[in-house]
Amino acid sequence: MKRLSVCICVLSTSFLAGCAGAVPGTPGATSGPLKVVATFYPLAEFSRAVGNGYVDVTTITPAGAEPHDYEPTAQDIGRVQSAAVFLANGGGVDTWADKADTGNARVLRVQNFLPLDTATGTANESPLDPHVWLDPVLAQTIVTHIRDALTAADPAHVADYEKNATAYTHELQALDTAYKTGLATCGIKSIISSHNAFHYMAKRYGFQLISISGLSPDSEPSAKELAATADTARTNNIRYIFFETLVSPKLAQTIAKEVGADTLVLNPLEGLTSEDIRAGKNYLSIMRENLHNLRTAMQCQ
Numbered sequence: 001m002k003r004l005s006v007c008i009c010v011l012s013t014s015f016l017a018g019c020a021g022a023v024p025g026t027p028g029a030t031s032g033p034l035k036v037v038a039t040f041y042p043l044a045e046f047s048r049a050v051g052n053g054y055v056d057v058t059t060i061t062p063a064g065a066e067p068h069d070y071e072p073t074a075q076d077i078g079r080v081q082s083a084a085v086f087l088a089n090g091g092g093v094d095t096w097a098d099k100a101d102t103g104n105a106r107v108l109r110v111q112n113f114l115p116l117d118t119a120t121g122t123a124n125e126s127p128l129d130p131h132v133w134l135d136p137v138l139a140q141t142i143v144t145h146i147r148d149a150l151t152a153a154d155p156a157h158v159a160d161y162e163k164n165a166t167a168y169t170h171e172l173q174a175l176d177t178a179y180k181t182g183l184a185t186c187g188i189k190s191i192i193s194s195h196n197a198f199h200y201m202a203k204r205y206g207f208q209l210i211s212i213s214g215l216s217p218d219s220e221p222s223a224k225e226l227a228a229t230a231d232t233a234r235t236n237n238i239r240y241i242f243f244e245t246l247v248s249p250k251l252a253q254t255i256a257k258e259v260g261a262d263t264l265v266l267n268p269l270e271g272l273t274s275e276d277i278r279a280g281k282n283y284l285s286i287m288r289e290n291l292h293n294l295r296t297a298m299q300c301q
């Protein structure tokens, strides 16, 4: 509700008087909103939550696009260079950002403060696994670092960044609790997903992850690998094969058909689709949908 009320204030000038102090650019504020640029969705979403009202966040990977193979335009690089804070993940999900000229932007790279695990599975393009944002506990660490980066770039609003980061951290803690309790007692302890994005989540909540393709969603498994995955599905009595929203469900459907299973969405949150945005979905709501589908697939009580 707090975020909604701030949006209304920004959009409606008639409310400005009643919202003095909450709107950047009003007397007392040091300048306009802080320009924040993120390589892809989850970092942008966390920045909006922490910077609520004081930041202008741009996401480089467009809605509906998948970040692993996104190539930035010259305009994208210009946006990075003119940002006050630039957020990247590292580990292969935004490889272009490893070497980009970031100009005078203050750079926060998740890989530099969260040690990434070695990638598992086949056909990896990166030796490390970048998908830390899918663990609600590691996400809290990211939020803390974003708070510190925004504060360093804009110390005038330290109290707001502090307050917003604390509130969002409480949401992430509630999400972690929901996962812990929701996945505590399940008939099946493994899942099959289309790309290998869920290692950190699986490690946190104690289930086994079998991926059809590799760490990048566009890496193609061989016919032999597909047959092996189908065998694994049969052996583990798996009734649902997961696919995701930003890539073709073809592989998941092939395996599901092969073993007589159904398909369900497990969203790696690497980006929202335009449909997601219209429906008002976000990191927290999609993570809840993911939990619901995991509980279905793993037959949890």
Ligand SMILES: [Zn+2]
Pocket (backbone or CB within 6 Å): 068, 093, 131, 195, 196, 197, 215, 216, 217, 268, 270
């Ligand atoms: Zn990925």
